[in-house]
Structures are given as C-alpha cells and as structure tokens.
Amino acid sequence: MSTKRNNPETIAIHGGDYKSDPATNAVAVPIYRTTSYQFNNTEHAANLFALKEFGNIYTRIMNPTNDVLEKRVAALEGGLSCVTVSSGQTASSFAILNVAQAGDNIVSSTDLYGGTVSLFTHTLSKLGIEIRYADPSDPKNFEKMVDDKTRAFYGETLPNPYLRVFPIKEVSDIGRKYNIPLIMDNTASPVICKPIEHGAAIVIHSLTKYIGGHGTAVAGSIVDSGNFDWTADPKRQPLFNEPDASYGGVIWGKAVPELTGANVPFAVRARVCLLRDLGSALAPDNAFAIIQGLETIALRMKQHCENAEKVVNFLKKHKEVTKVIYSTEHNKPIADRAKKYLKGGYGPMVGIELKGGIEAGKTFIESLKMFYHVANIGDVRSLAIHPASTTHSQLNEKELAASGVTQSYVRLCIGIEHVDDIIEDLNQALNKSSKGKLRAVS
Numbered sequence: 001m002s003t004k005r006n007n008p009e010t011i012a013i014h015g016g017d018y019k020s021d022p023a024t025n026a027v028a029v030p031i032y033r034t035t036s037y038q039f040n041n042t043e044h045a046a047n048l049f050a051l052k053e054f055g056n057i058y059t060r061i062m063n064p065t066n067d068v069l070e071k072r073v074a075a076l077e078g079g080l081s082c083v084t085v086s087s088g089q090t091a092s093s094f095a096i097l098n099v100a101q102a103g104d105n106i107v108s109s110t111d112l113y114g115g116t117v118s119l120f121t122h123t124l125s126k127l128g129i130e131i132r133y134a135d136p137s138d139p140k141n142f143e144k145m146v147d148d149k150t151r152a153f154y155g156e157t158l159p160n161p162y163l164r165v166f167p168i169k170e171v172s173d174i175g176r177k178y179n180i181p182l183i184m185d186n187t188a189s190p191v192i193c194k195p196i197e198h199g200a201a202i203v204i205h206s207l208t209k210y211i212g213g214h215g216t217a218v219a220g221s222i223v224d225s226g227n228f229d230w231t232a233d234p235k236r237q238p239l240f241n242e243p244d245a246s247y248g249g250v251i252w253g254k255a256v257p258e259l260t261g262a263n264v265p266f267a268v269r270a271r272v273c274l275l276r277d278l279g280s281a282l283a284p285d286n287a288f289a290i291i292q293g294l295e296t297i298a299l300r301m302k303q304h305c306e307n308a309e310k311v312v313n314f315l316k317k318h319k320e321v322t323k324v325i326y327s328t329e330h331n332k333p334i335a336d337r338a339k340k341y342l343k344g345g346y347g348p349m350v351g352i353e354l355k356g357g358i359e360a361g362k363t364f365i366e367s368l369k370m371f372y373h374v375a376n377i378g379d380v381r382s383l384a385i386h387p388a389s390t391t392h393s394q395l396n397e398k399e400l401a402a403s404g405v406t407q408s409y410v411r412l413c414i415g416i417e418h419v420d421d422i423i424e425d426l427n428q429a430l431n432k433s434s435k436g437k438l439r440a441v442s
C-alpha cells in the first residue's frame with residue numbers, strides 16, 4: 001500500500017487506500033455529493049450503527065471523499081486515524097470537547113492563534129471547562145498547573161505572532177508522566193514538523209491554511225497518533241473509561257482497540273459522538289478542494305520557507321525595520337527549538353516591527369502592491385496584516401501582551417512568488433512607511 005512510503009511528497013499524492021474510484025476507475029478523487037448510503041439489508045444497517053462493521057452511514061459522520069483526505073492527512077502526520085471537520089476552529093473545539101467535560105481543565109500554551117484564545121477563554125469556560133495558560137518558554141510551567149482534573153496539554157507548533165517553536169517533546173514527556181495527552185495544532189508547519197514523532201498524542205490542523213494552500217476552502221482535521229494509552233489511568237481519562245450512555249454503555253478506550261484493532265478511541269469518539277451530536281461536518285466539495293492543495297504541500301512548504309529565509313535576511317538589514325521576528329531569531333534555548341523541531345525549513349511566517357511604530361505599520365501595509373492585506377495565513381500568495389487592529393483586536397491588553405502582539409507588529413506570510421518580486425514589494429512599501437503617505441488598498 002502506498003502509505004507505507006514515508007516521504008511526504010509521495011504520501012500527499014498517493015497516501016491512503018485510494019488508487020482510483022472503485023465504481024468508475026476515475027483517477028481524481030470524486031466528490032461524493034450524497035448525504036446517505038443504501039444499506040445492504042437490515043443486519044448490515046444494524047451492524048454499522050453498533051460499530052460491529054465499519055462503513056458509510058450518513059455524511060454528517062463520514063463521506064468517501066473526506067475519507068481519502070483523512071487517510072492522507074493521517075499518513076502525512078504519521079498518525080493512525082483522522083477525522084475531518086468543517087473548520088480549524090471545529091478541530092480545536094472537538095479536540096478539547098473529546099477529552100474534557102464541565103469541571104475539567106486543560107493546560108494550554110499562551111502562544112496561540114487569537115481565535116483559539118477566544119474559544120478557550122470565553123466559549124469553553126462558559127461550558128465549565130477551565131483553560132489554564134502556561135508560558136511554553138519553560139516547559140515546567142505546564143507541570144506546575146496539573147491537578148487531578150487536568151485532561152490534556154495544548155500547544156501550537158509554530159504560533160504567530162511570537163513564532164517561538166513549541167517544546168513538543170519536553171511538554172509531551174511531562175504529560176506522559178501523568179497520563180496527560182499533548183494536543184498539537186500543527187497548522188503553520190505541515191511537512192516541516194511531525195509532532196507525533198516528538199510525542200504528541202493528537203495533531204490538529206486548520207486545513208484552510210497551508211495544506212489547502214490556495215485560500216479556496218475552510219476545513220479542519222484531527223489526527224489520532226494511536227500512541228497514547230487512554231486506559232492506563234481511568235480516573236485521568238473518564239470519557240474513555242466510563243460507560244457512554246449515548247452509545248449503549250460502550251467504554252471507548254477498550255471497545256475501539258477491540259473492534260478495530262487500532263488504538264484510536266480519540267478519533268472514533270470524535271467522529272461518532274461529536275460529529276453525530278454537534279455536526280460541523282466537512283462538505284465533500286471542500287474536502288475535494290483541500291485534496292488538490294494537499295498534493296503539492298511538500299513542494300510549497302519548501303518554497304515558502306526558502307523565500308521566508310531570504311526575506312528575513314533582507315529585512316534584518318533594512319533601515320526602517322527595528323525588529324525581525326522569525327523562528328530562528330530568538331535567544332537560546334528558544335532559537336534552538338526551531339533547529340530541533342523544524343526540518344527542511346524554518347517556517348513561512350515572518351514578523352516585523354517598524355521604526356515609525358503603529359503609523360508606519362499601517363502605511364507599510366497600505367503601500368504594499370503585490371502582497372494581499374488579509375486575515376488568513378497559508379496561501380500561495382504573500383500576505384500581510386496588522387494583528388493588533390484585526391485578528392487580535394478582540395483580545396484585552398493582557399491577552400495581547402501574552403500572545404506577543406505589540407501595537408507596531410506586522411505579520412507577513414511569505415508566499416511562493418519569485419523571491420525577488422516579494423523583496424521588491426516589501427522594499428518599496430518599507431521605504432514609504434516612514435513618510436506616512438497612504439494609498440488606497442487595491
């Protein structure tokens with residue numbers, strides 16, 4: 001089977017079981033635009049619902065187009081199973097809701113995407129799930145916050161705006177002492193980092209970003225590594241060790257390995273309980289768009305990172321730039337983590353602070369000609385934004401400071417255009433930045 005090959009370039013194209021469509025021999029993955037699937041007979045239907053047999057029931061829970069994407073993303077991350085969902089936000093919500101209930105807590109890195117901070121601090125806390133924040137610059141901060149109700153650790157591999165690489169193995173090792181799984185959001189670093197190799201139990205993605213790559217579809221994924229023992233400490237993981245009344249009293253931690261032969265209760269529970277109850281299913285049309293992007297992810301990440309490094313070298317010498325933020329441009333031991341965890345490139349995102357502060361930042365963004373001024377990351381196009389007035393504007397001063405956003409910070413996502421053109425555009429906009437001369441954004 002092609003997934004046995006471990007090279008991301010090959011996995012992204014051939015991963016999973018799919019060679020051609022079994023019904024038509026079509027080579028491109030078909031969009032299975034159907035909500036439901038004909039059962040062979042009543043016994044077949046009953047077996048599917050009882051999880052005695054695995055197969056398609058209803059597109060809110062599974063779909064053959066999504067299935068190909070799920071197998072490829074699982075293989076790319078070195079995991080055993082994957083569930084796709086309607087967005088990256090759903091992936092992070094489900095990752096927490098699958099392990100924690102009211103009264104429980106999660107210890108999360110302070111270095112997070114702004115939307116994740118809102119989800120954790122506002123929505124999940126209203127549901128009774130407490131998120132405790134730990135500064136990842138010292139992994140021991142995670143241990144200090146553990147108590148009997150801690151159900152998971154959470155971090156982002158390459159979080160912006162700080163762009164400090166997360167100490168994956170260090171935090172995972174602490175978690176495993178207490179039977180606490182590490183959930184990693186690997187949105188900004190597919191291919192260049194495989195968190196499961198460093199001990200992460202679960203890896204989520206906003207597929208909307210680098211994996212999709214073209215800004216055409218919103219989607220998310222949750223990969224179960226298969227490497228975490230959910231039954232080792234039943235009190236630590238009640239959702240996997242106590243009978244689930246919503247599914248005939250099944251004990252997920254035991255039943256899933258018995259039924260499937262694979263230690264993936266996290267993925268199965270996310271699918272058959274959370275997708276069943278909360279919906280947020282990925283539309284197969286969007287899965288198709290993401291599959292097209294996925295096929296070139298290895299090539300694109302290489303180019304994003306190569307271009308970003310050249311841009312960093314250019315910016316460090318520019319007279320209007322007071323600070324360049326990049327994964328390798330930190331003091332030790334933070335900079336060492338980039339070398340330890342990122343392979344084949346140090347990431348596509350670059351932050352800058354400008355001599356002229358916030359006003360220069362605004363003028364700079366409005367002077368860019370080729371870069372797009374947009375909220376997202378992970379597009380083939382080069383992108384720029386001023387987080388303090390946009391993506392992070394709903395955070396208070398304390399949250400802003402914790403996430404590393406200063407008033408003059410500008411985030412750049414370096415695209416895969418020719419690097420000379422990227423640098424030329426940056427240079428002309430930087431040279432205008434101190435003059436405060438605005439032009440309309442086209």
Ligand code: PLP
Binds near residue numbers: 088187376377
């Ligand atoms: N995680 C990270 C790191 C992100 O950057 C984003 C979005 O920017 C998300 C999660 C949420 O993803 P989505 O926009 O697909 O809901």
